[in-house]
Amino acid sequence: MPATPAWPPDSPPRLFIDTTLEEDGEIVIDAAQANYLVRVLRLKAGAQVKLFDDRTGEWLAELAHIGKRDAVLRVEGKLRDREDVPDLWLCFAPIKKGRIDWLVEKACELGVARLLPVRTQRTIIDRLKPARLKSHLIEAAEQCERTALPELAEMVSLEALLADWPDGRTLFYAAERGGGSFPEALAAHDGPAAILIGPEGGFTEQEDGAIRALAQAVPVSLGPRILRADTAAAAAISLWMAGRGDWTA
Ligand code: SAM
Numbered sequence: 001m002p003a004t005p006a007w008p009p010d011s012p013p014r015l016f017i018d019t020t021l022e023e024d025g026e027i028v029i030d031a032a033q034a035n036y037l038v039r040v041l042r043l044k045a046g047a048q049v050k051l052f053d054d055r056t057g058e059w060l061a062e063l064a065h066i067g068k069r070d071a072v073l074r075v076e077g078k079l080r081d082r083e084d085v086p087d088l089w090l091c092f093a094p095i096k097k098g099r100i101d102w103l104v105e106k107a108c109e110l111g112v113a114r115l116l117p118v119r120t121q122r123t124i125i126d127r128l129k130p131a132r133l134k135s136h137l138i139e140a141a142e143q144c145e146r147t148a149l150p151e152l153a154e155m156v157s158l159e160a161l162l163a164d165w166p167d168g169r170t171l172f173y174a175a176e177r178g179g180g181s182f183p184e185a186l187a188a189h190d191g192p193a194a195i196l197i198g199p200e201g202g203f204t205e206q207e208d209g210a211i212r213a214l215a216q217a218v219p220v221s222l223g224p225r226i227l228r229a230d231t232a233a234a235a236a237i238s239l240w241m242a243g244r245g246d247w248t249a
Contacts (some may be wrong), residue, residue: 012047013049015033015036015050015060015142016051016053016138016142018139019107021053021075022056023075024074025034025075026073028169029068029070029071033071037049043063045063047063047231048060048063049073050079052141054082054148056083057080057082059079061075062076063207080147082147083147084144085148086189086241087241088193088245089115089195090107090116091116091118091161091196092229092233093118094117094198099230101132101229102193104140105137105143106140106230106233107237108149109242111146111245112150114151114152121206122199130152130154145154162211170193171211171216171218172185172189172218173217174198174220174236175219175220176194176198176222176226179219179220180219180221182221186243189218193240197236198229222236
């Protein structure tokens with residue numbers, strides 16, 4: 001549920017429903033979602049709401065009944081199928097709380113298909129809160145009108161990531177030192193892709209060597225300035241989306 005909804009809403013609000021939606025189906029939404037529709041947006045019975053389930057697509061529903069702590073939505077009809085998001089993964093070393101929330105929100109808005117946290121030698125955040133990150137992903141998807149939620153994978157070590165790297169997937173390695181031109185790399189490498197972003201402390205020399213030794217790895221530069229990890233992630237995703245993603249549609 002977007003924190004500060006536009007007022008008056010210029011289109012029906014959108015909610016993610018974690019169950020398969022179907023025509024004429026009745027959905028009982030939880031207290032938080034009901035509070036958002038009824039008390040934050042002050043919707044009345046009969047109001048329209050858009051729903052998506054990350055399975056079948058987006059549907060239009062009507063606020064059929066308002067209870068004390070919940071509400072019932074009746075599904076009226078399908079608006080569109082679940083989208084095919086571009087095949088891009090974001091592999092990132094976890095960063096501090098506020099910044100990681102921003103990073104996952106932007107990765108969702110920009111169109112990433114899968115987020116893969118990677119533990120590196122200089123990673124300061126050792127334990128993630130997947131539930132909280134997932135709620136940020138859902139909120140961002142509700143706001144940016146995605147119908148497919150990005151997958152949030154379990155955190156892996158850099159060694160494991162490189163050891164199990166899939167053959168046909170290019171790994172664009174954001175290297176603040178010794179990276180090549182990203183646009184040229186994009187022109188040379190189409191197909192399934194991933195972007196690797198290091199921790200605030202950067203990768204160690206040993207890690208840098210191990211990444212560059214991976215056949216599918218392509219070291220790329222994001223310019224002469226040292227970007228914060230979350231900025232680097234947003235910049236790299238945007239470059240890939242503009243060159244290989246669905247921004248050209
Ligand atoms: N502490 C590192 C240093 O001073 O070398 C900087 C790490 S930077 C804050 C975090 C990550 O963002 C890096 O590991 C890299 O993946 C990415 N990054 C930042 N600036 C970049 C640039 N100009 N080109 C490519 N990647 C960059």
